[in-house]
Amino acid sequence: MELSSTQIGAITVVAPKGRIDHAQAPLFQQAMQSHVAACTQEGSPLLLDFSGVDYISSVGLRSLMLIARSVGAQKGKVAIAALQPTVREVFEISRFHLVLKVHDTVDAGVAALGTAA
Amino acid sequence: MKVRFWGTRGSIPVSITAKDVRAKIAAALRAARDRAQPIGDDAGIERFIDSLGFAVSGTYGGHSSCVEIETGAEDTGNEHLLCDMGSGARAFGQRMMERYGPARPQTYHVFMSHVHWDHIMGFPFFTPVYIPGNRIVIHGCHAELEHAFKRQQAAPSFPVDFSLLASTIEFDVMAPGDTRHVAGVTATTLKQHHGGDSYGWRFERAGKSVVYSTDSEHRLENAEETKVFVDFFRNADLVIFDAMYSLADAISVKADWGHSSNIVGVELCQMAGARRLCMIHHEPAYDDKRIDSVLAETRRFEEITRGDSALEVLSAWDGLEIVL
Numbered sequence A: 001m002e003l004s005s006t007q008i009g010a011i012t013v014v015a016p017k018g019r020i021d022h023a024q025a026p027l028f029q030q031a032m033q034s035h036v037a038a039c040t041q042e043g044s045p046l047l048l049d050f051s052g053v054d055y056i057s058s059v060g061l062r063s064l065m066l067i068a069r070s071v072g073a074q075k076g077k078v079a080i081a082a083l084q085p086t087v088r089e090v091f092e093i094s095r096f097h098l099v100l101k102v103h104d105t106v107d108a109g110v111a112a113l114g115t116a117a
Numbered sequence B: 001m002k003v004r005f006w007g008t009r010g011s012i013p014v015s016i017t018a019k020d021v022r023a024k025i026a027a028a029l030r031a032a033r034d035r036a037q038p039i040g041d042d043a044g045i046e047r048f049i050d051s052l053g054f055a056v057s058g059t060y061g062g063h064s065s066c067v068e069i070e071t072g073a074e075d076t077g078n079e080h081l082l083c084d085m086g087s088g089a090r091a092f093g094q095r096m097m098e099r100y101g102p103a104r105p106q107t108y109h110v111f112m113s114h115v116h117w118d119h120i121m122g123f124p125f126f127t128p129v130y131i132p133g134n135r136i137v138i139h140g141c142h143a144e145l146e147h148a149f150k151r152q153q154a155a156p157s158f159p160v161d162f163s164l165l166a167s168t169i170e171f172d173v174m175a176p177g178d179t180r181h182v183a184g185v186t187a188t189t190l191k192q193h194h195g196g197d198s199y200g201w202r203f204e205r206a207g208k209s210v211v212y213s214t215d216s217e218h219r220l221e222n223a224e225e226t227k228v229f230v231d232f233f234r235n236a237d238l239v240i241f242d243a244m245y246s247l248a249d250a251i252s253v254k255a256d257w258g259h260s261s262n263i264v265g266v267e268l269c270q271m272a273g274a275r276r277l278c279m280i281h282h283e284p285a286y287d288d289k290r291i292d293s294v295l296a297e298t299r300r301f302e303e304i305t306r307g308d309s310a311l312e313v314l315s316a317w318d319g320l321e322i323v324l
């Protein structure tokens, strides 16, 4: 799974690419592991830049649920940004917009994670 | 084959209330007031009602799980197939009594997903069980099948004990994976994730197939398990599927509650190459508008994720008939 990460201030922005389908989801989750581990109360807030993701299946969404849950347990902060229109629709239909805070752009996500208490 | 839904609500029967009816009438009157053209004659009224949308002009209904499968086979005598004995079985029994009366005994084959209350509660109100000559065969994979039906009617919970039922009642406890040939139909089972286990049924006849898969939670982490269900749903003309919760709820706050989502229903049907998905076991807290919007969203999800062939998506309501 192709996954690039950059640091914007205190925030780690991770950008997966392609389809997070039944086959890719475990690889995505694996690739996210170190970022999730670092996303603690004192560590780096995590922003998922989804601009390069054109499809996500239920198993992919489940990976996001597990990421959100792990981060929550560590009292870290995670959000998602820049969803492609159909992925955004899938988020709403599956009610995942209630699981992860969705931002329209990476900038908006970075700003929100940077300022939130 | 023809599939007729007698009960489509999950967990507990519900009814629309006076407030719901009033809201429907108000919505209809507003639509009538805002029309440019007069509604006209009785046919015009019917067309106007149809234009209102199902959430206003109809209701998904409130009986718990009960689905009839009319085989269309002519040489099988007076045999009827039913999935589950939820509260919808009462209305089904009424229809059978109107059609056949007490003088024409019938055989009813009931295929049980499991024996939770919402799937057995219609049995004591299924009038044919009180009529001598009728035969009721209850097929299922739970060792406690007979016990569950008898206990439900035992004092002090019901006034008529099971032993007083005048029809002939048989219990057919099957092993998972067993097959039965009944009324020209081949029925196979598959074990599903649910508290105390549940079983899906696949019915086939003359090249047509229906899958009844309710009270089934799909744990998405296991690809092998997914494949087993995809094979069970393979090329089905109709998959009747428990889509009680949203995906987010089904895998978080309602994980291990034993139910699935519209998203997983669409994905499994797409992988299996099924033709139609019909969602059942509607959440009791949902009103008609909410179920309607879940249906619209599910159709949109199917459209977004469609591969080579389209999957028709429906939401079951008490009274719906689907001809295969």
Ligand SMILES: [Zn+2]
Residues within 6 Å of the ligand: B010, B011, B065, B116, B118, B119, B215, B281
């Ligand atoms: Zn149920």
Ligand SMILES: [Zn+2]
Residues within 6 Å of the ligand: B114, B116, B194, B215, B258
């Ligand atoms: Zn159940």
